[in-house]
Amino acid sequence: MKYLLGLALLASSVASAANLSIYPYDGAKFVPGQRFDLRIEAENVQELKDAAVTLDGRPVEGLVRTTSKPTSAEWTLRSQSLPTGLHELKVRYTDANGEVTKTARWYVVPAVAPRAKNVILFIGDGLGWNTVNAARLVAHPYNPANGNATGQLAMMSGLSGMATVTTSSYDSAMADSANTASSIATGQKIQVNALNVYPDNTADSLDNPRVETITALVKRSMGKSVGIVSSAFGVDATPAAFASYTRRRGDYQAIADQYFKGDVQPDVLLIGGSRDFIPSTAPGSRRKDATDWITDSQKQGYTFVSSRTELNAAGGNKLFGLFNIDNIPSYLDRAQYQTPEALGDFKDMPYLWDSTKKAVETLEKNPNGFFLMVEAGMVDKYEHPLDWQRAIWDVLELDKAVEWAKTYAKSHPDTLVLVTADHAHSLSVYGTYDAAKGPGKREAVGVYEAAGFPTYGDKRDANGLPLPETSRTYAVGFAAVPDYCETYLGRRVFLDPTVSNGQTGAAAGFLPNPKLCQEGAVTRTGNLPPSANQGVHTADPLPLFAFGPGSENFFGMMDQTDLFFSMARALGLDATRTR
Amino acid sequence: MNRRTFVRLLGAVPVLLWAPGAGARSGVPLLKFSELYGRVTVRGAEYSDKLKGLQGQKVQMSGYMAPPLKPRLDFFVLTKQPMSTCPFCTTAADWPADIVLVIMPRGRELEPTTRGLQITGRLDIGVKKDEDTGFVSLVRLYADGVTTSG
Numbered sequence: 001m002k003y004l005l006g007l008a009l010l011a012s013s014v015a016s017a018a019n020l021s022i023y024p025y026d027g028a029k030f031v032p033g034q035r036f037d038l039r040i041e042a043e044n045v046q047e048l049k050d051a052a053v054t055l056d057g058r059p060v061e062g063l064v065r066t067t068s069k070p071t072s073a074e075w076t077l078r079s080q081s082l083p084t085g086l087h088e089l090k091v092r093y094t095d096a097n098g099e100v101t102k103t104a105r106w107y108v109v110p111a112v113a114p115r116a117k118n119v120i121l122f123i124g125d126g127l128g129w130n131t132v133n134a135a136r137l138v139a140h141p142y143n144p145a146n147g148n149a150t151g152q153l154a155m156m157s158g159l160s161g162m163a164t165v166t167t168s169s170y171d172s173a174m175a176d177s178a179n180t181a182s183s184i185a186t187g188q189k190i191q192v193n194a195l196n197v198y199p200d201n202t203a204d205s206l207d208n209p210r211v212e213t214i215t216a217l218v219k220r221s222m223g224k225s226v227g228i229v230s231s232a233f234g235v236d237a238t239p240a241a242f243a244s245y246t247r248r249r250g251d252y253q254a255i256a257d258q259y260f261k262g263d264v265q266p267d268v269l270l271i272g273g274s275r276d277f278i279p280s281t282a283p284g285s286r287r288k289d290a291t292d293w294i295t296d297s298q299k300q301g302y303t304f305v306s307s308r309t310e311l312n313a314a315g316g317n318k319l320f321g322l323f324n325i326d327n328i329p330s331y332l333d334r335a336q337y338q339t340p341e342a343l344g345d346f347k348d349m350p351y352l353w354d355s356t357k358k359a360v361e362t363l364e365k366n367p368n369g370f371f372l373m374v375e376a377g378m379v380d381k382y383e384h385p386l387d388w389q390r391a392i393w394d395v396l397e398l399d400k401a402v403e404w405a406k407t408y409a410k411s412h413p414d415t416l417v418l419v420t421a422d423h424a425h426s427l428s429v430y431g432t433y434d435a436a437k438g439p440g441k442r443e444a445v446g447v448y449e450a451a452g453f454p455t456y457g458d459k460r461d462a463n464g465l466p467l468p469e470t471s472r473t474y475a476v477g478f479a480a481v482p483d484y485c486e487t488y489l490g491r492r493v494f495l496d497p498t499v500s501n502g503q504t505g506a507a508a509g510f511l512p513n514p515k516l517c518q519e520g521a522v523t524r525t526g527n528l529p530p531s532a533n534q535g536v537h538t539a540d541p542l543p544l545f546a547f548g549p550g551s552e553n554f555f556g557m558m559d560q561t562d563l564f565f566s567m568a569r570a571l572g573l574d575a576t577r578t579r
Numbered sequence: 580m581n582r583r584t585f586v587r588l589l590g591a592v593p594v595l596l597w598a599p600g601a602g603a604r605s606g607v608p609l610l611k612f613s614e615l616y617g618r619v620t621v622r623g624a625e626y627s628d629k630l631k632g633l634q635g636q637k638v639q640m641s642g643y644m645a646p647p648l649k650p651r652l653d654f655f656v657l658t659k660q661p662m663s664t665c666p667f668c669t670t671a672a673d674w675p676a677d678i679v680l681v682i683m684p685r686g687r688e689l690e691p692t693t694r695g696l697q698i699t700g701r702l703d704i705g706v707k708k709d710e711d712t713g714f715v716s717l718v719r720l721y722a723d724g725v726t727t728s729g
Contacts, residue, residue, distance in 0.1 A: 274621035281706060282623030283616075283717045294622065306621045322621040345618050499661040500646045502693035508646075511693075513661070 019043040022091060023198035023209045025170070026104040029187055029561070031568045032111050033081045033575030034217060037209035038063075040075040040091050041201050042100070048073050051093035060089075068202055076209070083576060084110045109565060114572025115550040116416035117369035118224075120360065120405045121567070122155075123184070124398055125177055125238055126380030126391070128424025128540045129164070132156065134388070134476060135395035137429055137454070138466060144453045154403035155419045161546030161554040165563065167423050170199075173539055177380065178249040180422040180560055181241030185213040187564030195237065195255075196245045205247035206254055214564055214573075215242045215371055216263040221575040223368040225267040227359040231328040231352060231394070232377025233273025234259075238422060242266075242373045252276045253287050260293060260300060267318050268362050268372070269302075270311070270355040274322035284325050294322070308350040311358050319362050323349045330378045330390040330494075331397040332468065336461055337492045351463070352376060353401040360408060368579075369414070371571075374401060383425035384534045386497045388476040389468045389490035391427070396465050409548045416570050417547040418554070420563065424540035426479035433475040439487045440520035445475045482532045485512040485521035498533045607699055610638045612659035612677045615718055626704055630718070638702045640679060640720065644692055652689040654682045654709075657720070661693060680716035681725075689725065699724040 023039040030036065038060070040053065053060045053075060063075040073093070085108055092101045124131070132153070140151035167175040170189040179190035186196050188211050197208035218224040230239040235255040240246075243266055244258035256276040259269060275286045277293035298304055303316035311321055324346050328334070333342035334349055350358075356374050363370035376398035382390035402419055409415040432451035437444035446452060454474050456466040468490050475488055484497040498510035509530035512523060528536065544563070546554040550570025558566070567573075610633060617627040645656035657679040681698055683689065700720035708715045 275623075278621070278623050280715070283626070283706060284619065284624040325619055325621055325623070340613075345620060496660075496662070500693060502691050 020091060020093075020100050020102045021199070021201075022089060022102055022104040023200070024104065024106055024188070024211065025198065028104075028106050029565065030082060030106065030108045030211075031187070031217065031565065031573050031575060032084050032108055033221060033577070034108075034187075035079050035081050035210075035212040035575075037198075037211070038075075038077040038080050038089075039198065039200055039209040042073045042093060043201065044071055045073050045093075046071070046096040049094040051075070051091070053092075054090045056087055072201060074201065078210075081575065082106065082108045084108045109568075111574035111576075112569050112572055114570070116548065116570045117414035118364070118371070118412070118416065119567055119571065120356070120372045120374065120409070120415060120417045121184075122374045122376070122398060122402055122405070122417075122419040123181065123238055124376045124379050124395060124419070124421045125232070126383045126423060126425045126537070127376070127395065127398075127421035127542065128427065128538065129543050130427050130429070130540070131379065131383070131391065131395060131421075131425065132543055134427060134429050134474065135392050135399065137474060138392055138456050138468075139396055139399070141455070141457050142453050147453075153399045154406060155399050155545050156543075158406065158547065159545055159551075160548060161544075161551030163544040163546075163554045163556055163558045165420060165542040165544050165558050165560055167539065167542065167560050170194075175423040175537055175539070176249075177237035177422045177537075178241065181238040182213075183560040184420075184422070184563045185215065185241045186211045187561045187568075189561060191247070193249050194247045195241050195249055197247055199247070205251055206245075208245070208247045210245045212575075213242060213264065214567060215266070215373070217568075217573060217575050218369075218371045218571065219264060221573065221577050221579060222571070223366070223579040225363040225366040225368070225370040226264055227268035227270075227363045227370060227372040228259075228266045229268070229270045229352070229355045229359050229372070230375040230377045231272060232375065232381065233276070233324075233327050234269065234271030234322070235273060235276045236377060238375045238377060239271060239373070253289070256287070256293060257291070260297060267366075267370075268320075268359045270319065270321040270323070270350070270359060272322070272324040272326060272328040272377075274306075274325050277322060293320075307348040308354055309348055311350050311354060314358065314362075317362065317365055319358070321350075321355070327378060327381060330382060331393045331465075332390050332490075333494075335463060335465070336467065339493055341493050351400070352397050353404050356401040357404055357408075360405070364412075376401075380423075380425070382494075383427060383478070384536075385494075386478050386481060386484065386535055387490065387494060388427060388478075390494065391425075392476075393465065393468065400463070400465075406547055413549065415548055416550045416567075418544065418563075418567070419546075420544040421542040423537045424542055425535060426538045426540070427476060428479065429474050429476050431475035433473045433488045435469075435471055435473060435489060438520070439489045440485070440522055442522050444488065478535045480528055480536050480538065481524060482510055482526040482528050482530075482534065483512050484524055484526065485517040485519075486524050487516060487519050487521045491519075496533075500533075607637050607639045608633060610640050610702070612640075612642065612679075615677050615679075624717070626717075630702070630704055633702050634704055636702055637699060637723070638720070639697065639699045641695060641697050642679065643695060644689075645678070646691070652683065652691065653685075653687070654680060655689065657681050657696065657698060678716075678718075680714070680719045682719060682721050683725075684721075684723065687722075692727070694727045697724075697726045698722050 021041045169179040182190040235252040243264040244255045297320045302318045302320040305321040378394045432446040434444040455470045459467040510533040553566035642657040643661045700722035703719040
């Protein structure tokens, strides 16, 4: 017996010398008919002899064999799909080292009867539980007479479903926006920096094995319209995850092209970041070719708009809006500060609620229904550089868009509204701050009952949102930080928390931004590596708020990949049918 | 690859300041970062009238050196504010819109610095791609003097 075990171990170690990978990975789940690319990669192969691939016991036909390097063999079969049930793919090959086998098991969930015709999915980028809570505390101050809340955010009141969502990547416990948004879009675990593809062993980031997104699925199999709205630049990870496929989220030009040539081709696309859609000859373009999607999109039947006024006046069934050459500035910059530094010549940009409303009004013309993803992209963009005020006020802007969607869903009871996030940041509200004693005085931070209640809401802007400047603010900080100067207060003109230390090689790192330190600040020693210039994403859980039909599919603790399957259940998605 | 690893080699080139004549000379027009572009729309940026009027002339600008691309700083990017990121170190870098490429004369190089810089040099505008790096610039200064300004 000992002898046999020894042999088995030997065989196993020989097998591990060769490295066999199968995508979709073992344990992957799909909806019926969801398309995926099958990819098998054998590395460290010596003198490959024979190979066999079977699915549920039958040989797989049509595999294309390649050899990307002398010691590898790959087999690819694109655009496959499976019916409901458990499936097993077995790979066996023999080379000079002996036989190697590997099995991947996949489960295709059963289709159910539809409950919802439309889905409006809001994604707050970086909207962890604590970030939502901070926005609630700012928007709805406590009654100082009795400590009761004076209200709730629209996203957290009148719920018909709620869940806490956990995140992880295929290759990391920590998440980035690309793989987390892709998990929501496809139901798969995805690598960091990848959009809706599995890994592969080639350098080309656009040839990786793909898995079909919910937006492509509802379009192909149910004939629904698709809309994508984001306040970030439009080829950024979250909007890109609903219409493109690449191993590298920085493939901006290819992502821009996939919006108009890919398998989704959203009917409504309202975004920032025009620089990826204008020809390279236009100063400010990030493209490397002469493609002009502003002109070409109109040939494809899109109405093009570039301001809030044009957006609100637009008709048509297909809408393409670019509202800034880069990100659409934060709510505070657009609605309150309005500095030339932040706005430049872009003085008429839509609010997220404008874009949400127009997107729905455009998409609802399709009698088959629609799927709309709305991203509040600037929440994350300002959590990274520790500017919690700009981040939180963008949550308040998102909340007004959610409020509009909830009202719409009340008069359209076939619409499911979801609010969730892609990942969290390490933001926490830990005290109050007496602005009269600041800026930057640690003694001005109050804790427990000595702190008193903050006074947000004593002054409000034209949209009814509180101004950040008030006598007693919240003290808000981040757990994961570089060395930086904390002033506790916001500022009208954004400043990065750190600057380069001017060193190179191993000594390269970042220093607190001296301009912030000069404002009067507490210097905080960071806990991230010296190479970090800003805050990072966390593994903290996320909220999910659900309203309307199909909400019952969202409850308790959910993995992010479950969101895809719960949306599919709500819609009764069965992609074995094609319209 | 992190290009900053190369830059360490620059310790062998102890030239930070290089100012033939007095550096910032009187009579040389000052150009501010805020004066580079007239309008920026979703269709791209438009050069300002002042910038177009100064094309080919010697001008003076103040700014900061962005974390460098090459081990030998025969060119660098001048920015309005000190930058915390190394845009060259990531793919598809997110540059601010208003940056100026500074090209040193042949044989002249600089060490990286975080101090403010004053540059005098000949202004050149228009889309130009550096064939070695693929870097696309819109505004360039062919420097003939660099001094620290603070």
